[in-house]
Amino acid sequence: MHVGIVGAGAVGGYLAAELSAGGAEITLVTRKGRAAATDKPVAIRADGTALHARGSLVITDDSTSLSGVDIALVTVKSPATEEVAATLAQVLPANTPVVSFQNGLRNVEILREKLGPRVAGGVVTYNVYNGERGERRQASTGKLMAGHLAGELERRMQALKEVFSASGETLELHGEFNSVLLGKLLLNLNNGICAATGLGIAASLRDYDARFCFSECILEGLDCMRRAGMKPARVTVLPPELLAPALKLPNAVVTRMARSLVGIDSAARSSTLQDIDRGRPTEIDDLNGAIVAIARRAGGEAPRNELVTRIVHEIERVAMSGGRPAFVPPRELRSQMERVSRGKHAI
Template sequence: MTTTSTPNSVHIPENARIVVAGAGSIGCFVGGLLVAQGHQVCLLGRPRIIDAIRNGGLKLADGEALDMALDANQIGLSTSPECLADADIIILAAKSLVTEEIAEEIARYAPAHAIVMSLQNGVRNPRILREKLQQTVVATMIPFNVVLSEGNRFQRTTFTAEIIMEWQPELAKLLSGDLITFTAQQDFNEVAWGKLLLNINNAINALGGLPVRQQLMDPQWRRLMAHVVEESMRVMAAAGIKHQSVAPVSMKMFCWILRLPTWLFQRIANSMLKVDPEARASMWEDLQQKRLTEIDEFQGLIIELAEENNCSADLNRRIYGLIKKAEQAAAGSPGLSVDAIRNA
C-alpha cells in the first residue's frame, strides 16, 4: 500500500523565490497566477514552451472571467535546471514519468532549505521524492485540468481555483490569493486517493477521444465510468486504503448519479457539467502528441493492488492494455466505442 506521511512544519523566507519545475500546461498556469499575485516565479521548462512565452508573454484563461496576459519580463524563464539554485519553493509540475529525473536535478542544484511541492498526478510521487531528496516535500492535489490552446495561452477547462495540500498552513497562506488558493488539509493521504478515483476515468476519455462533456451526456459512457470507479474502490478496500471524495458527494453516490437517466443526471450533476465544451483529459492530449501517458499511476496502480490482494480488476486491465496499445501505435486517440473498450 502506498502512503504519504505529513511533513513537519517548514520555515518560509520572506519574498520566497519560486521555481516551477516541469512547467507545462499546469505549471505555467499555476506559475502565472502566482506571478499575478505578486510572487517571484521562474518557469523551468522545455524550449518550445519557454521560447513561446519569451516571444509572446504568458496568457491565462478559464472560459469565464479570467482572461489575463503577462509580459515575459514579469516572469523568470529558464530551460536549465541551474535556476533551481535560487529556489526557496520548488513547484514540481512534471509528469510522473520524469519524477526521478527531476529529483536528481533538484538534489544537484537546489538549496537544502527549499520546499518541494509535488503538483503531480497519482499517489506515489511524494514518496519517490522523499526517498531521493533532503529537502522537505509537500504533496498537493490539483483538481482542475489545463490545456495549451495556443503556443503561449493556457486555459483551465474546469472552473475551480483551489489546490489541496498537506498540512502546511503557513505555506498555504503565503501562496493563496484572489486568483488561486491553497488549502492545507491534515488527512491529505485520503484526499489523494479520492483524486485518483476521479483520474481513473482519464483513460476512458483518452480512448474515446470525445470531449468530457459529450461523454458525460451519454448514458453508456457514464455507466462505463461508474463501473471502473466502483471496481477501483473495491480493490482499494481490499488493500485497506481509505479515500476521501474530492467530488461534492461520496464516490458511491457519484457512481449512482452517473447511472441516472440523462434528463435527471443533467438536473442533479450541474457541477460535473461545468467544464469547457471542448475539454478532454490530459491523457488524450498525451496520445495526440504521441507521448507516453501516466496510465501506470492510475490503472497500473489499481492492477498492482489487485494482484497484491488477490482480487479482480478486469476492466482496469482492459483499459490499461488499450492505452498501452495506443501509445505503441503513436497515432493519437483510437476513438473507441464503449463496447470496444468493454470487449477488449
C-alpha cells in the same frame, strides 16, 4: 516570494500565471530546448477571468536557476519524475520545500526518495488545457489542495497559500494527504476512459456508456482501496461512493442535477488524451494502472481498470510510432468491460 515551477505544460503554466498575478517572483523551468518557444503564460479561469504575469516571470531550461527559490512546485508528467527528483536534489538547498502537483500516487514517494520529508503532495482537482493561442484555460471548477509540512517548511507552505489567495485562488492545506491523493486518483480514472474512446472530457460525461465505464472504474477502485485498508477523501462535491452511482443516472437527470459536470468546456481534453494527441508517453500506469497495482498488492485483480490500461497502452503505442490510433467507441468499451467483469472480480 520566489516560486520555482518545474514543468511548463498546462498546469505548470496556469499555476505560474496565478502566482505571478498574486505577486510572486516566478522561475518556470521547461524541457530542454523549449524555453525560447514558451511564451509567458496567461491563465484563463473557468469564469473567464484572465490573469497575466504581474512581476518577474523567467522562463528557462536551466534547472540550476532554481537554487534561490523559496519553494519548488513539480508539475511534470509522471514518466519524468525520477529525473526531476535527481535534478532538484542537486540544485535545491536542503531547506527548500517541494510540492508535487501531479497525477497518481507514486510521484510523492519518488520525490521523497531523493529529497526527503520536505516533499508535500498536491492535487489540482480541476482540468486545465492549452488554448489555441497558448493560454492556459481552466475547463472546470474544483479545488487546489496540498499537504502540510513541518517547521520552517510549513511557514513557506503558508506563504504559498497567501500568494495564491492574493490571486483569487484558494489553496487548501490538509494533514492526512494520502487520502486526498486516493480521492483524486478515483476522479482521474476518467482520464483512461477519455483516452480509450477519444472523447473530450465534456463529451465523455454526456455519453451514458462512457459514464457507465467511468462509474465501473471508480467502483472497482473503491473496492480495491477498501480491501487494501485505504480510505479515499472526498475531493469533489460528491464523495466517490455517491459519485459512482450518480454517473449511471439517465442523461436527462445528470444534465439537470450536475450542470457543473456536463458544462465543462467542450474543448477540454484529458491530460492522457493530450499526450496521445502529441505522440508522447502517457501516465496511464499511474492512473487506471494504479488501481491494478493496488489490487495486485492485496492479492487480487482489477479487470475493468486493467482493460482500460491495456487499451490505452495500445493506442499510445500506435500514436508514438506516428500512426493513427483506433479509439474504442463508448458502447464497445462498455461491452468489453462487462465481459471481463463476468469472469473476474476485484480482489
